[in-house]
Amino acid sequence: MMATMSLSDVTAAASAFLFQEAKLLDDARIRDWHALYxxxxxxxxxIDETRPATECAAIINDNALALExxxxxxLExxxxxxxxxxxxxHFITNVFIDPASGDGATVVHSNQLIFELRTGDYRQVGLGELRPIPTSMTHELVRAGDSFKIRSKTIRIIDRDMPQSNLTFLL
Incomplete structure (x- = not known):
């Protein structure tokens, strides 16, 4: 955790960072969003967050190169x-700093409701349908100057163990 800040200050800074990240995604500023990592x-x-990422199947399991x-x-x-x-x-709520944060990182838990829409018509399944995606997220943030960078982001979709439709956009 940021040693010189109180827990409420760290929570406020982490919340502001999550809001910034969501705004970049919602504005489709993907390169700027990627710079946060x-x-x-x-x-x-x-799919099963109780098992290590290296031992189980996942919807997405990207290291830096795979994310790039x-x-x-x-984009290209x-x-x-x-x-x-x-x-x-993105709607963000219940931001909580894990008091056991360590290793120079701040672990931030939040709930996020993501609404996704692809415009279009009946010719492609799912086009024109507004889709809510409820999630709980964990960000592991490291200090970068006066702000943070994302070392890891875990997105737990509430219905992750059920069939998923198109998740090719960034959450």
Whole structure:
């Protein structure tokens, strides 16, 4: 945890950081969003978060290079699952700093409701349907100047063990 700040100050700073991250995603500023991550980041959407990421299947299990490749595909290639591109709105609540944060990191838990929409019509399944995606998230943040960088992000979709539709956009 940031040694010179009180818990309430760290919570406020971490909340502001999460709001900034969500705004970048909602504004489709993907390169700016990616700049929030460390060079050794982990971006994980587990099916079973009780098992280590290296021992089980996941919806997404990206290290820094895989995340960079995912972003490249979203921004630079024709990607059928993102034509048209998703629009999102993130709602963040219940921000909680783990008091056991250590290793120079601040562990932040939050609940996020993500609404996703891909415009279009009946010719592609799911187009034109507003989809709510309730999640609980854990960010492991490390200090970067006056702000943070994301060392790891774990996104637990509430219905993660059920069939999922298109999740090719960034959560």
């Amino acid at each position: 460390t060079d050794d980041c982990h971006y994980w959407v587990p 490749e995912r972003i490249y595909h979203l 290639t024709t990607f059928a699952a993102q034509t048209p591109k998703s629009r999102t709105l």
